[in-house]
Amino acid sequence: MREPSAVFVQSDLSDGLTTAVRSGSTWSAAGAEVSWNDGTVDVTATTISRVALRWSERLPADALILGDAWERSYGDLQWRHVRPERLLPWYFLVHDPQTGSTTGAGVDVQPSAFCAWTVDDDGFTLWLDLRNGGGPTHLRGRTLTAATVRLFNDGGTPWQTLNAAVATMSTRLPARPEPAPVVGANNWYYAYGENFDEKAVLQDATTIVELADGHPVKPFSVVDDGWYPGGVCSGGPWDRGTPGVFDDMAGTAAAIKAIGARPGLWFRPLLVREPGRWASTGPHDKPGRALDPSYPEVLDGVRADLQRFRSWGFELVKHDFSTYDVFGAFGPAMGSRLTRGGWQLHDTSRTTAEIILAFYREIRSAAEDVVVIGCNTVGHLAAGLVDVQRTGDDTSGRDWERTRKMGVNTLAFRLPQHNRFFAVDADCVPCTPQTPWELNERFLDLVARSGTALFLSIDPAARTERSDRALRNGIHLALSGGAAAENTAIEPTDWLVNTTPNAWRAGDEILHYDWSRPWGADPTAN
Numbered sequence: 001m002r003e004p005s006a007v008f009v010q011s012d013l014s015d016g017l018t019t020a021v022r023s024g025s026t027w028s029a030a031g032a033e034v035s036w037n038d039g040t041v042d043v044t045a046t047t048i049s050r051v052a053l054r055w056s057e058r059l060p061a062d063a064l065i066l067g068d069a070w071e072r073s074y075g076d077l078q079w080r081h082v083r084p085e086r087l088l089p090w091y092f093l094v095h096d097p098q099t100g101s102t103t104g105a106g107v108d109v110q111p112s113a114f115c116a117w118t119v120d121d122d123g124f125t126l127w128l129d130l131r132n133g134g135g136p137t138h139l140r141g142r143t144l145t146a147a148t149v150r151l152f153n154d155g156g157t158p159w160q161t162l163n164a165a166v167a168t169m170s171t172r173l174p175a176r177p178e179p180a181p182v183v184g185a186n187n188w189y190y191a192y193g194e195n196f197d198e199k200a201v202l203q204d205a206t207t208i209v210e211l212a213d214g215h216p217v218k219p220f221s222v223v224d225d226g227w228y229p230g231g232v233c234s235g236g237p238w239d240r241g242t243p244g245v246f247d248d249m250a251g252t253a254a255a256i257k258a259i260g261a262r263p264g265l266w267f268r269p270l271l272v273r274e275p276g277r278w279a280s281t282g283p284h285d286k287p288g289r290a291l292d293p294s295y296p297e298v299l300d301g302v303r304a305d306l307q308r309f310r311s312w313g314f315e316l317v318k319h320d321f322s323t324y325d326v327f328g329a330f331g332p333a334m335g336s337r338l339t340r341g342g343w344q345l346h347d348t349s350r351t352t353a354e355i356i357l358a359f360y361r362e363i364r365s366a367a368e369d370v371v372v373i374g375c376n377t378v379g380h381l382a383a384g385l386v387d388v389q390r391t392g393d394d395t396s397g398r399d400w401e402r403t404r405k406m407g408v409n410t411l412a413f414r415l416p417q418h419n420r421f422f423a424v425d426a427d428c429v430p431c432t433p434q435t436p437w438e439l440n441e442r443f444l445d446l447v448a449r450s451g452t453a454l455f456l457s458i459d460p461a462a463r464t465e466r467s468d469r470a471l472r473n474g475i476h477l478a479l480s481g482g483a484a485a486e487n488t489a490i491e492p493t494d495w496l497v498n499t500t501p502n503a504w505r506a507g508d509e510i511l512h513y514d515w516s517r518p519w520g521a522d523p524t525a526n
Contacts, residue, residue, distance in 0.1 A: 084120035087127075159491050264314060279292060399525055403429075489506075
């Protein structure tokens with residue numbers, strides 16, 4: 001591992017970056033010490049906000065740069081020419097179009113900092129955000145292992161290099177057991193959390209079991225947002241369903257099982273319907289209702305929720321919105337600042353990354369053998385702590401453009417993370433009257449071939465003989481593990497120049513998907 005060329009320290013947000021003075025493998029500045037041991041970065045300080053590690057290295061001419069995202073991607077992952085201020089969370093790759101080589105750098109999963117890179121003509125910088133909320137962390141002399149840096153050599157092609165890079169960053173995770181395919185129904189993209197009841201949920205379970213057509217791997221049937229009192233996205237407590245609609249959640253889970261599916265449930269662990277104790281002081285559109293996960297009592301409540309869901313008989317739990325409820329912003333708005341300044345989490349002795357990791361670990365431990373899906377969760381922190389990760393923003397049962405922009409993009413650029421960090425979930429394939437089935441069918445085919453998680457929102461009003469035939473084929477392929485089950489890797493071949501790749505390869509088979517309507521992509525769509 002090459003040591004950094006220079007190190008810079010920012011102890012308090014009111015201070016600028018200070019150049020650290022090197023002594024052996026340690027750099028000192030602003031009351032902090034930063035040590036480097038074969039890629040592992042330790043920080044010892046009283047108060048700390050950020051550390052920047054700089055490597056001086058000329059960039060190839062006309063280089064293309066790729067990075068990742070803080071949580072979900074938003075149709076924005078792409079190879080781009082040099083933009084020095086562009087923030088590249090977790091890892092980056094540099095592709096030299098002259099030589100064809102691809103190199104880069106990243107950090108191991110589950111670091112204790114929010115880590116991002118910037119790349120310019122003269123080198124690259126790793127930014128370690130060690131803050132607590134919107135203020136400095138008070139380490140009080142504690143030595144924090146902030147991150148472990150990995151430099152990536154050329155793997156043959158950009159795609160092979162990214163696959164090797166992701167594998168390298170996940171080597172410290174426990175070996176994943178041979179994962180069963182995750183396939184099922186999810187009612188969100190035709191119900192959107194409104195006007196559905198247990199009868200509709202059981203109809204979804206019946207539909208997915210019928211379309212699975214006796215496959216030995218059982219599909220899931222997920223009850224998404226809207227099953228509890230208070231309305232869509234309104235928060236907990238999560239101890240009951242809506243009276244008169246979901247009076248017996250354990251009975252609902254048992255009825256789904258009796259039909260032949262595995263029951264799943266959505267919840268938002270860090271939001272409550274009424275302001276109360278253990279609330280976050282951070283920015284939020286629901287002040288006093290977002291919970292601060294640095295309080296032990298909040299983690300106790302999350303554990304109790306997971307234990308309750310297990311006792312009800314649910315075999316999958318999807319936890320959502322936690323990044324938004326901590327920072328008060330979704331990924332694109334987080335940017336390099338992550339959150340608004342001037343507030344902190346209750347326990348100021350730990351970095352935000354440490355607190356979020358503890359929250360994810362609590363969920364993983366409490367879930368036991370329940371399949372855990374993370375949505376709006378920080379991918380590089382959640383790796384190894386969720387079974388499935390929603391890697392892109394919402395697709396849509398109302399607007400095909402969202403499915404094209406979000407679903408295809410995240411599958412293409414984050415597919416190498418599949419079954420290394422977690423099972424990738426590019427979000428649901430809709431089957432609704434408002435969206436064109438001929439395009440949804442292509443997305444279904446691609447997701448099923450990829451072997452990633454496949455969830456389907458099937459509006460009973462949209463089912464036809466043609467859609468049922470395609471759904472059966474896609475579900476059967478996905479339940480069988482996709483093309484990967486035959487040791488046939490699938491990859492986008494035009495991803496260097498296209499944010500929603502049309503050209504794909506599955507073994508020796510060349511695939512082409514046309515994602516556009518007759519007028520092309522609609523620039524006014526959300």
